[in-house]
Amino acid sequence: MVQYSWSNEAYPQLRLAVSDCLRGTECRYNGGHAQEDFINQSLESYAKFFPFCPEAPVLGVPRETIRLVDVDGQIRVRGTRTQEDVTDALQHYIDKIIPNLLKQNLDGVIVKSRSPTCGLERIKHYRPTGEWFGSQDKMGQGLFTQSLVKEAPSLAIEDEGRLQDAWLRENFMLRLYTLARWRNFLQSDPSIAQFQAFHRDHKYLLLSKSEVTYREMGPLVANATAQNRTEQLKAYEKKLQAALACRTQVGGMINVLDHIYGYFKKSLSDQEKHLYIESREEFRQQIIPLIAVIKLLQQFLQHYGSDYLSTQVILDPYPADLALRSKTTAYR
Numbered sequence: 001m002v003q004y005s006w007s008n009e010a011y012p013q014l015r016l017a018v019s020d021c022l023r024g025t026e027c028r029y030n031g032g033h034a035q036e037d038f039i040n041q042s043l044e045s046y047a048k049f050f051p052f053c054p055e056a057p058v059l060g061v062p063r064e065t066i067r068l069v070d071v072d073g074q075i076r077v078r079g080t081r082t083q084e085d086v087t088d089a090l091q092h093y094i095d096k097i098i099p100n101l102l103k104q105n106l107d108g109v110i111v112k113s114r115s116p117t118c119g120l121e122r123i124k125h126y127r128p129t130g131e132w133f134g135s136q137d138k139m140g141q142g143l144f145t146q147s148l149v150k151e152a153p154s155l156a157i158e159d160e161g162r163l164q165d166a167w168l169r170e171n172f173m174l175r176l177y178t179l180a181r182w183r184n185f186l187q188s189d190p191s192i193a194q195f196q197a198f199h200r201d202h203k204y205l206l207l208s209k210s211e212v213t214y215r216e217m218g219p220l221v222a223n224a225t226a227q228n229r230t231e232q233l234k235a236y237e238k239k240l241q242a243a244l245a246c247r248t249q250v251g252g253m254i255n256v257l258d259h260i261y262g263y264f265k266k267s268l269s270d271q272e273k274h275l276y277i278e279s280r281e282e283f284r285q286q287i288i289p290l291i292a293v294i295k296l297l298q299q300f301l302q303h304y305g306s307d308y309l310s311t312q313v314i315l316d317p318y319p320a321d322l323a324l325r326s327k328t329t330a331y332r
């Protein structure tokens with residue numbers, strides 16, 4: 001486990017808001033739940049959860065199913081059987097819970113997919129007749145998620161369905177862990193030297209996301225002084241969020257691996273060089289997962305040493321047992 005130069009802890013505890021049915025609470029329309037293993041087993045010991053359910057407190061359990069209906073361009077929420085319009089009641093409750101959730105200093109949110117309230121994307125907008133004609137009709141976000149995005153546009157949000165995809169999961173978790181580190185970093189009232197160390201230790205992580213944004217962040221750190229620290233940190237946070245919202249591409253990651261390899265190149269034997277080149281190529285072709293190449297570089301680091309690399313977050317960004325880099329499909 002790497003110890004970063006600006007932090008006392010390697011893995012911060014995540015602060016995650018989660019649709020309550022995904023936690024296993026029986027709050028769905030039919031009195032059931034939608035318990036999700038990654039959230040409740042893999043993340044349980046690494047996260048503090050802030051569960052929410054916008055429907056159950058307003059409409060009860062069990063309840064009539066609801067859907068989004070486009071009424072003359074206005075999206076309303078109606079019962080599928082009675083057509084009762086529950087938009088205002090739901091919105092009133094949503095407007096109460098969102099500020100409370102946002103007060104919790106969240107690193108991110110996991111919502112239930114396909115829900116007219118919690119859904120993140122592709123929620124059907126039905127016609128008042130109850131019909132939906134495929135591509136002729138629109139789709140959007142659930143009522144709660146749409147309000148949440150409006151209030152906090154830069155918040156990291158995913159749904160449990162999308163998180164089954166190894167690439168989306170890795171990107172989301174890397175984003176959450178980096179934002180959690182940033183949150184703890186800010187709370188530590190950092191000095192300018194610690195700000196510089198934070199940026200230095202994230203160099204290769206940021207480069208793997210967006211070289212352009214990384215280059216724009218440098219001057220914000222270089223020009224930070226005790227007088228302008230607050231503004232520089234704020235501007236840096238914006239850039240950090242923008243960089244983390246980019247999904248890592250294989251090419252960007254290989255570029256970073258090569259940079260790291262470059263630190264050892266002169267010391268490595270021909271056999272070790274060959275092993276790296278072969279592993280890197282196999283990673284590119286999705287024959288082996290990223291973790292195999294990282295382990296090789298960590299071995300070089302252990303053997304040949306490098307103070308600069310020893311605190312690079314990209315080499316150890318989240319707990320190994322989350323196995324986020326163990327699938328060949330985690331990078332595209």
Ligand code: SF4
Nearest residue numbers: 020021053112115118
């Ligand atoms: S999807 Fe959202 S509104 Fe529906 S039961 Fe789950 S938490 Fe409640």
